Amino acid sequence: MNYFNSDIREIFINHYVIYVYLSCFGTLQIVSAISNLRGIMILSNPKSNKILGIVFLVSGFIFFFSAPLFINSLSTGSGFSRATMENFASVRNVNDIDGGLHGTAQFLLFFLGCILSFFTSVIISGILRFLNKKSETLIVGKKKSRGIFTLKNYNYYSSLRLNLKGRFLDDA
Amino acid sequence: MMLDEKITIFINNLNGKNLFWDSFFQIFASDYLVPVICALSIFSLWFLVLDSKKLLLNQKSVFYSISAIIVTNILVWLVNNLVSRPRPFIGNSDEIQLMFYAPTDPSFPANPVAIGFTVAASIFPANKYLGYILLVASLIFSFSRIYVGVFYFIDVFSAAILGFIVALLVRKIMRIKIINLILMKQIKILRLLALS
DSSP states (O other): OGGOOHHHHHOOOOOHHHHHHHHHHHHHHHHHHHHHHHOOOOOSSSSHHHHHHHHHHHHHHHHHHHHHHHSOEEOSSEEEEETTTTTTHHTTTOGGGSOOOOOOHHHHHHHHHHHHHHHHHHHHHHHHHHHHTOOOOOTTTTTOOOGGGGGSSSOOOHHHHHHHHHHHHHHO | OOOOHHHHHHHHHHTOHHHHHHHHHHHTTTTHHHHHHHHHHHHHHHOSSSSSHHHHHHHHHHHHHHHOOOOOOOOHHHHHHHOOOOOHHHHHHTOOOOOOOOOOOOOOHHHOHHHHHHHHHHHTTOOOHHHHHHHHHHHHHHHHHHHTTTTTHHHHHHHHHHHHHHHHHHHHHSSHHHHHHHHHHHHHHHHTTTTO
């Protein structure tokens, strides 16, 4: 059986990727707001950012489990149809041999969702900061924070430079 | 009939009476809810930066939980092959009403439930709040798996104990000097990338 030939599996993969991407993005925004990691925050206000994160997180879950009500996802044998309120909860319960996702596929797609959501946060945050002209100038050695802590004051690109330069200075 | 079967049949026979609870437990029993909640908790723990000491504990716990998941999977697979207990909808087909897809692997112990409790126990020392959330989610997950008819009570109970034990053992093993050293090296590399 060709893994990607199954129509049900294809729908599952698409919906699952959207689901984990939205949830990961939301989680990252909530956590970055709690930790005040401004380098990956979309909104400058932590409270608003947390709310934005919750919206994305919840919408990910709602999308995945309620999508069969609005999108043709229920296999009818000859094709796909929309689920009803009576059976929508069971649409996502598909065995991995019948078109569902097995553990490894779930793990890999979740990992993909994590990476995509991280880079989306980094890119959007960087662009918004650039547009707002609030981007900090990078002064190596001025700030003593290292690693992920640099994201509290700098965007990811600057943090990366700061950490790499700091490392090379240490080695010298 | 054993007590385990009696409890399983009692819980399973609650289904089919109320559409809301049927839908609720069908969603909770899904392969895509609690496992994703567990994964999101691990993901969030990595970026939970409050102070440097807490950060190190959080990120070590992420490594502990990932390692514990791997060990749990291997152990469950081994026990599955050794015991090979049929699912309740096969073993007690007259009394059990299946509300889920029919899994083909053995019933004892419940793999997804073991993973849920493993992650909950691994995360708990680092973040009690997340630990409690996962613990409650895993408990509802366990109940819903019996409710929909794919596991016996003893399958989920033993899986929960297995999950806890593996999490504790992995935490102890990962503290061995050489393993801890390797772990710290990985964290230092990620620090260069502003990720730890």
